[in-house]
Amino acid sequence: MRSKRFLSIACAAICLGAPGITADFSDPTWPCVQRKVERLSVGLMWPHPIDDRALPQDTLAAVDELAGRFALRRLELDEIAPALDGFVAAHGADPALLGAVFSQSFDRLAATRTTIMKGIEKYSLSQIALSETIGEIRSEMDALLVAETPDYDRIDALEAQLDWDERIYTDRKQSLTYVCETPVLLEKRLFAIAQMLLSAAEG
Template sequence: MRTIATMAVALCALAGTLPAAAADFSDPTWPCIQRKVDRLSPGLMWPEPIDPEGLAALDPDTRSAVTDLAARLALRRLSLEDLGPRVADFAAAQAAGPDLMGLLFQASFDRLAAQRRTIMKGIQSYALKQTALAERIDAARAEMDAAMEADPPDYDRADSLEEQIAWDERIYTDRQKSLTYVCETPVLLEKRLYAIAQMLQAAAVTPTPSR
């Protein structure tokens, strides 16, 4: 099994010719400059406790309305601004107070948090592949140096390794170009969840005090 130090050295060996794979080598599975947050908590975004069994306890029509709107809120291609009228219609039609809006937020949270976990697993897999490729390039460079220093020099092997290194570096660099967007995606999902929480709190119907 690779140690953290081994992977860090493999990546550092590319310094000066390839983009850095991580700002902090303490976690070789996380190549992003953004702080790694494994899991989000709905309690940090929603001000009141949410009944974990609340959604199942709703009548079928209300539950269907909640899950449908939650699915829309979780679609990143739909802007929250465009979904504002749907949220307002839902709140009015269901007389949705904080409790029901909390269930709507939890349903939205569950969908986006699942997407976020999948993306983070992909980032971690990506990081390990980049590390392996960095090690391959480093090993090929060492072998090419040895071929050139042999007596007589093995020019054919050196040429072959040079082509391999050039191709691997191109693959490495092409992958790195997408790193900024990929690493930003978990942060964007977190921001969307905070924005959804604020939208739903604002749209919640205030209960009428009993006399």
């Protein structure tokens, strides 16, 4: 019961965020509404010591295989439940051992999350650069339109480029919601994995 209460508090702390979950627009690398959390902590999700002893080869292989399943996002967690039951039947439900499973699952999903967040940062900076380019094109067009002898060929070329850049900018912006949700979904998956393993440990 204590573990479940600990997990609920930890989930609320990280998934919902400590004060405020609005976007911090002072960080140009983070365009998301969700609060930026650079690193996740195993200790906030798993209340037991992690077994760092050398495990028998067959146990180590089983831990690696089960953690690999948990790290596959295309697999729903209820699809992995039979594999977890089989693991417990073969190797026991020691919280330290199940903690080793969680630790490996955590490392894999946290690495994926870091890669995605790096991509979001690059995405944001490229959007800023594109926005600046759009502004420069508009300024040049404005200057050409008020010139004594407007260069209409250049204006036409700039207009075509402006249409293209604005379309790209808008398409990227529309995909932003999905991109920004992905790190949060990974956090939620990790908490759900911890809950499954804790339930198995508590029988």
